[in-house]
Amino acid sequence: MSLKEGDFVLLQSSDGKNYLLEIKSQPFHTHKDSIFLGDLVGKNYGDLIWGKRGERFYLLRPSLFDFLMKVERATQIIYPKDIGYILLKLGVGPGKIVLECGCGSGALTLAMAYMVGKEGKVISYEKELKFLEIAKKNLQKVGLLERVIFKNREVRESFDEREVEAVFLDLKEPWILIKAGWEALKPGAPLGIIVPTTNQVSHCLNTLEDYPFVDIEVVELLLRKYKTNPERVRPEDRMIAHTGFLIFAKKVNEK
């Protein structure tokens, strides 16, 4: 069970910084110290190792969270606080067939691919080839690429799929695809949307009223981190105050 070439480790330095690394025959440098990644072969997760200049490093097992936070980014990613909630609202789990439009850097794509398992499938539309390539790379890296069908296309009218178990829209004008989302969904199944502005929320809500959708929910999630000194428990000074508004609705057959 010891580490081998190609394994991923989350390297944590003594100042609490994390680096997601693949083990291969090359060096890795932090601002303080360096290690040779090839030397990690034969080590174990959880081990303490020492840098060339005496810095302490831990070899942690990357969790889904770590993979999400460390995807290569070409766009603003959807954050774990939002992804976790989206997965539950959309019921993304083993064996599900789900569709997203606008994969961006692929953080949500990755989380969905992880959760649908080998029997499930994620269909991911993205009009920008450069984003799609980065998303593919991020999925490839964690071995989940085969669970995703990427389609490099701008959808205006309709998705190819029918009877999918969930649809998620992450694009500038998601209202344009609310009808397409309705057509692709199984009856009674959930649609999800993320948008950064309240003007877009308003526009989406307006369009949702025009189609057979019910059970509409608009939420935002705030994540507040705390300092970890047991004698001085308090929130951190600053936080990310906004990522996006999440909109959910369920398809019905008529209205």
Added chain:
Amino acid sequence: MSLKEGDFVLLQSSDGKNYLLEIKSQPFHTHKDSIFLGDLVGKNYGDLIWGKRGERFYLLRPSLFDFLMKVERATQIIYPKDIGYILLKLGVGPGKIVLECGCGSGALTLAMAYMVGKEGKVISYEKELKFLEIAKKNLQKVGLLERVIFKNREVRESFDEREVEAVFLDLKEPWILIKAGWEALKPGAPLGIIVPTTNQVSHCLNTLEDYPFVDIEVVELLLRKYKTNPERVRPEDRMIAHTGFLIFAKKVNEK
């Protein structure tokens, strides 16, 4: 694909209230109207049906979120906003073996059982038989009971398991089991804890310092709902301001 006896529907009434129901030969009453559940056989998800007194109802497909919100409750449940984040931090997905202590009403248990799939397993310790029975019932209802190994026991020293991929503690004095959690975990794997008070956060952080854990994070998640009138987009007047603080850490082999 039409509905049959034993299927679950999320019945939504015209005032937006949701009811999670199993289709069987019996009536169901809201404060306004009633339907005979047996009549739903042959209907489809997404259908609009009419109550005996003319009320409109939609037959929605319950998502994981709906099952979580509608578990039978004997205790305060862990909310979806927290569950989603916990699943990502603990990497709970298809094929994983995870352990929790303190299942309460089983909301998190259910979410974990859903995500680990057929190849995964959830081990769940609970000292109170009555909670364990309710959790079992909640799992049974959604057909996920076989993915969970329930243990009705108060753990003081040690869990039976070793090399599990994640441990979650939801009990009054979780610090008592931090050592047991460390022993049960795979090296480099994550531990999660939920506690309602800052005094408990402080106590947990203190104990975590005594064992080989790193990458410690304390967070809280706030879910803010918005009204869905497109002409009057605004947060709802009131919100749940607090459920619990989440603490995460990763096991290392030495400190």
Added chain:
Amino acid sequence: MSLKEGDFVLLQSSDGKNYLLEIKSQPFHTHKDSIFLGDLVGKNYGDLIWGKRGERFYLLRPSLFDFLMKVERATQIIYPKDIGYILLKLGVGPGKIVLECGCGSGALTLAMAYMVGKEGKVISYEKELKFLEIAKKNLQKVGLLERVIFKNREVRESFDEREVEAVFLDLKEPWILIKAGWEALKPGAPLGIIVPTTNQVSHCLNTLEDYPFVDIEVVELLLRKYKTNPERVRPEDRMIAHTGFLIFAKKVNEK
């Protein structure tokens, strides 16, 4: 310095409920007990007294906060969390002449009247006579009525005043009066607006762009209460999630 007829006391019962009362010859009943208010003459602030059925009550000195929370309400009031910030942004203090349009129940009016002192003045426009009467009553009660000039009129074009030191708008379509606000203000002085919806925020921002205003700020304030048990410090379960968005800007002479 002992209490006399006409004084106000904040009566606190043992369950933490507060009642703002004027001392006069009449009884007062809570759901648990009763006292005769006339008996408070000769008592002192801070005293513990006993109800007829043995309930403990404290005689507290009402602060501005208490007067604000206990105004008679005909409308949604502006809350102290917002009022405090508004006073600072508008610089409402001793000797200032400030104008508001839409006094509602008069909570902000009261706070402004309190702060401007004997030398200052609050001009308050309100089109609804019934609200104006309630606001007057609330101001009268605390002896601050003479600091306010109430005007029962719907303003469409222009305020009567010029060179006021701050203007605050609390009405459904505040954008209609942004021009009138500009005309009434001293150069460089602040305008404040409160609105509940983001659509209104958007509308106000649009109109502010059309007039010589700069230093525009849009904020919301969230007040989170904590339980007061020292062994179990934690936020309360529920909170008021939304009262309104506050918009501020400063008048300039040209743009």
Added chain:
Amino acid sequence: MSLKEGDFVLLQSSDGKNYLLEIKSQPFHTHKDSIFLGDLVGKNYGDLIWGKRGERFYLLRPSLFDFLMKVERATQIIYPKDIGYILLKLGVGPGKIVLECGCGSGALTLAMAYMVGKEGKVISYEKELKFLEIAKKNLQKVGLLERVIFKNREVRESFDEREVEAVFLDLKEPWILIKAGWEALKPGAPLGIIVPTTNQVSHCLNTLEDYPFVDIEVVELLLRKYKTNPERVRPEDRMIAHTGFLIFAKKVNEK
């Protein structure tokens, strides 16, 4: 009414940055441009002026808020969101005599001095001479120094004053002075405390239980700023997540 030497202006540059400046015969430089402050004599608040290199600047009238945000800082200051609420809870207004211990850089001191007017008084204890000097300078600058009695002393047992209308504590171990605060206050009058950590909140609550205080409240205030583009209304990406917890209580004569 035109500007003269010694007046304060809030200079706003075209990128929205604000500078609080006193008019005197000297130059002022931003990173983009410069103006000669002496040239502002004879201008008016609200005027648009041009820098030497063609940059646009507005001459705004500084409000209390601006003076607070621009105090010279030697310590973490108390923020306006907290100050506004503190003033209301403590009833700080014209004619009041209030006491604070720990003036820091004097932001709250300044706000209190502004609000108590010419008839009121602020007594301010500060053990660190360097902080007291900075606070004095900040008060001097806005012409409010004469309303404050500064005392450069570490209080351990007792304040000199009795029958003050409010007491505010801003120091590391405020519990040490809860008894002193009780002695200094008028019966029924409010005590306020600010502390950054929950451990300190717990300690304060514990001590408050030992003295005759009731009506205890612990709160925190969160200020969320929004972007001001009317087509894209949304919270700013980041916010200050924590400044301090505010604790309030009222003195009673016995418990």
